[in-house]
Amino acid sequence: MKICMVGAGYVGLVSSACFSEFGWNVHCVDTDVARLETLRRGEMPIYEPELQGLVDRNTRAGRLHFSDDLAAAVAGAEVVFLAVGTPMRRGDGHADLSFIFAAIEMIAPHLTSGAVVATKSTVPVGTSREIERRLRQLRPSLDAAVCSNPEFLREGSAIDDFMHPDRILVGCDHPRAREVMQKLYKPIALRNAPHHTSRGPSRGADRFNSLAQFAIRAHCRKELLQARSMTRRNGSFVQDTVQQ
Numbered sequence: 001m002k003i004c005m006v007g008a009g010y011v012g013l014v015s016s017a018c019f020s021e022f023g024w025n026v027h028c029v030d031t032d033v034a035r036l037e038t039l040r041r042g043e044m045p046i047y048e049p050e051l052q053g054l055v056d057r058n059t060r061a062g063r064l065h066f067s068d069d070l071a072a073a074v075a076g077a078e079v080v081f082l083a084v085g086t087p088m089r090r091g092d093g094h095a096d097l098s099f100i101f102a103a104i105e106m107i108a109p110h111l112t113s114g115a116v117v118a119t120k121s122t123v124p125v126g127t128s129r130e131i132e133r134r135l136r137q138l139r140p141s142l143d144a145a146v147c148s149n150p151e152f153l154r155e156g157s158a159i160d161d162f163m164h165p166d167r168i169l170v171g172c173d174h175p176r177a178r179e180v181m182q183k184l185y186k187p188i189a190l191r192n193a194p195h196h197t198s199r200g201p202s203r204g205a206d207r208f209n210s211l212a213q214f215a216i217r218a219h220c221r222k223e224l225l226q227a228r229s230m231t232r233r234n235g236s237f238v239q240d241t242v243q244q
Helices: 010-021 033-040 051-060 070-074 098-110 127-138 158-163 175-184 202-230 235-243
Strands: 002-006 025-029 064-067 079-082 116-119 145-148 168-171 195-198
Touching (some): 002 070, 002 098, 010 158, 079 098, 079 175
Parallel strands (some): 002 079, 079 116
């Protein structure tokens, strides 16, 4: 399976490395030439345990590629992931989707019929519908499906979070897209990770529900670690709780 990852930032890079470890052919594209040159030299622009080894192993095996040639990366890809930035807008605090929509305009001419466009970026409810609408405007005859596939990665344990998730969340309406995403994540599913698929308006709601749960767990873990550092009296109990 050929995968195109648009964006070589934190989520894009970690996801690309992990997907290539599954045996998929991954093309990670970015407009930041300096970052790409760093990656091609085998240097990591971020620190994440195990990431260096994954990238080195899979680039040597010819499964992981870093490029600024978007057309070549998108052509023939079964799945095109959007992992670009969605910073908060000044004034209203809403997510700025300009990078998402710019990416759609860039990939649309090169998408293969039957491709799945999946968002890994943090986007508000209804974004998938808007992406579908824009794709129809740009390529009316294109048979492509859109879905959301959020990541719940913690800095310092992102590789383990990706490889051993408590669930795989995919939001899509198209039967073919569901089949493609199930195939994509089959190596993880074989480890008994539950695969949750939502449809219609609930796609975005499920995503934000999961993000809220993730944030709550991360906050509780942080508070427990702080409590452990402040007291030795119940240290063993706190440590056991954090590990759970």
